[in-house]
Amino acid sequence: MKTKLALPNAEIYFWPQFFSPRQSNYYLTELTRTVAWRQDKIRMFGKEFLLPRLTAWYGDAGKSYQYSGISMKPLPWLPVLLPLKEVVEAAAGHRFNSVLLNYYRHGQDSMGWHSDDEPELGLNPVIASVSFGQDRRFDLRHRQDKTVPKQSVWLEDGSLLLMQGATQHYWQHQLPKSAKAPGTRLNLTFRTIK
Numbered sequence: 001m002k003t004k005l006a007l008p009n010a011e012i013y014f015w016p017q018f019f020s021p022r023q024s025n026y027y028l029t030e031l032t033r034t035v036a037w038r039q040d041k042i043r044m045f046g047k048e049f050l051l052p053r054l055t056a057w058y059g060d061a062g063k064s065y066q067y068s069g070i071s072m073k074p075l076p077w078l079p080v081l082l083p084l085k086e087v088v089e090a091a092a093g094h095r096f097n098s099v100l101l102n103y104y105r106h107g108q109d110s111m112g113w114h115s116d117d118e119p120e121l122g123l124n125p126v127i128a129s130v131s132f133g134q135d136r137r138f139d140l141r142h143r144q145d146k147t148v149p150k151q152s153v154w155l156e157d158g159s160l161l162l163m164q165g166a167t168q169h170y171w172q173h174q175l176p177k178s179a180k181a182p183g184t185r186l187n188l189t190f191r192t193i194k
């Protein structure tokens with residue numbers, strides 16, 4: 001069952017059990033094992049930091065995107081990712097040409113406040129976010145109107161979250177650290193690079 005989140009200036013849909021527990025368990029195991037996970041460094045205030053999560057990027061050849069000033073090429077699609085991409089495309093009614101994967105090893109791995117608004121994604125991008133493993137809280141805050149209350153969604157095992165329309169223009173999101181969510185979690189965000 002799909003629900004639309006009641007947020008102003010946003011178009012966000014959520015399917016809590018998009019994948020069955022059996023499918024989710026399969027993908028959690030397969031992706032953990034086969035994806036070329038890496039821990040990237042970022043430069044901030046003249047210092048280098050390791051990102052508090054592992055990442056990987058897969059996609060169609062010929063698509064690249066700018067990341068901390070470097071042009072990154074996607075790895076060629078792994079077979080296990082293709083059926084996933086297909087079912088997510090069917091639900092979203094949209095074709096994707098790349099996926100960014102995030103591996104949160106434990107509750108201290110996280111992602112800070114941001115919008116997915118890189119120029120490569122174009123205006124009003126459709127972003128489909130799939131979660132496997134440990135459920136984690138996903139927070140949303142309005143970028144301009146501070147009177148709009150912060151919202152949270154629990155991204156549980158097998159869920160699908162779809163962000164589209166003007167969502168990235170008006171809202172930021174984060175995945176905070178959590179002592180109460182110690183298990184590992186994988187997240188896949190399907191995107192369309194122009």
Ligand SMILES: O=C(O)CCC(=O)C(=O)O
Pocket residue numbers: 100102111116129138155173174175187189
């Ligand atoms: O792990 C999540 O649910 C958030 C991922 C995310 O926001 C991103 O990859 O841009």
Ligand SMILES: [Fe+2]
Pocket residue numbers: 114115116173
């Ligand atoms: Fe994001």
